[in-house]
Amino acid sequence: MQKPDSLIFDMDGTLWDAVDTYASSWNLTFEKLAIKRIIGRDELMGLMGMEGRKLTKILLPDLDDDKAMGIYMDVNETRRQIIPTSGGNVYPGVTEGIKQLSTKYKLFVLSNCAVGIIPLFISWAGIGNDITDSIAYGYNGMPKHHNMQILIDKHELKNPVYVGDTQGDAEQTHMAGLPFIFVSYGFGKTDDYQLRFDDFESLTAYYMSL
Template sequence: MQKPDSLIFDMDGTLWDAVDTYAYSWNIVFKEQGIDKTISRDVLAGMVGMEGKKVIEILMPEFEHDRRVEIYSIVNDKRHNLIREKGGILYPGVREGLRLLAEKYPLFILSNCAKGIIRQFIDWAGIDELIKDELAHGVNFMPKSHNIKLLMDKHGLTNPVYVGDTEGDGLQSRLAGIPFVFVSYGFGTTDDYDLKFDDFTALAEHFVSL
């Protein structure tokens, strides 16, 4: 794998773990809506990285599509405030590693989350000056492979890599025609990657040294 000209990061399971906050947002809304349902951390952790339409099909099979979308919209509105208040767990070495990497590469975040959540994360983590741009699935409801290409076109990237933690991240990287860097500490597993790292510090040190 040749030296990249940029790094595009997944968010959940790659930069932080906010599953407890996400589960809390679902459960608050279910209670407010009079829905007798509770989502556990383990159930939600298994869906990290999925597109929203798939998540709501799994979580709310008893509702029609429009009602699922309505509830999901309320959850995401609630989540904006909760991320500011509760945040999540930044993985060890992420803030320091991003700071080192940003001196050498343009950095991007691309996630299958709802619109606005990446910005909430960036503000919460205090990394605004390190991230050149971000793109969420909720902006255009397109797959990661499509959105990777959008970032490439917008910023003139010729050799980016995508850093993620799930098999789906690897598949979408392949579809976009770019290398996939797998971080094993996240929520998923896969054997299909170009590079693998067990912690963020090792990842940062590798790319800084190129």
């Protein structure tokens, strides 16, 4: 594997855990719409990283696509409102590691989330000066491999890698023709990776040593 010129990071399960806040955004929306449903952390945890349309089919199977996506849009608006105060748990070593890595690499965040969530995470983590660019599923409704290519073309990246925490991340990364770097402390499991790190400090140390 060649030395990378850039690192593209997944967000949820890779840089932070905001599942409790995400669950609250669903439950506040259900309450507002008088839907008798409560989503717990464990239920949502198994769905993290999923594209919006797939997610709504699982969580709202009895609703037609338009109605389900309308609720999903409501949830994301609620989420944008509560993240600045509820936030999430940034994983140990992430804020410091990103600041170090940005001195040596172009850094990006690419997530299957709604528009506006990544900037709120970046602000919460205090890494606004360290991230070159970001792209979310909500920007164009396209899968991760497509959005990886957008970042590659836009920034003329030569040897990027994608860092994520799920089998889906691995599959999308390989579809984009990139090396997949797995962090094992997140939400998923996979054996399909080029490198594996069990904490963010180890990842930082490795890439700073290249």
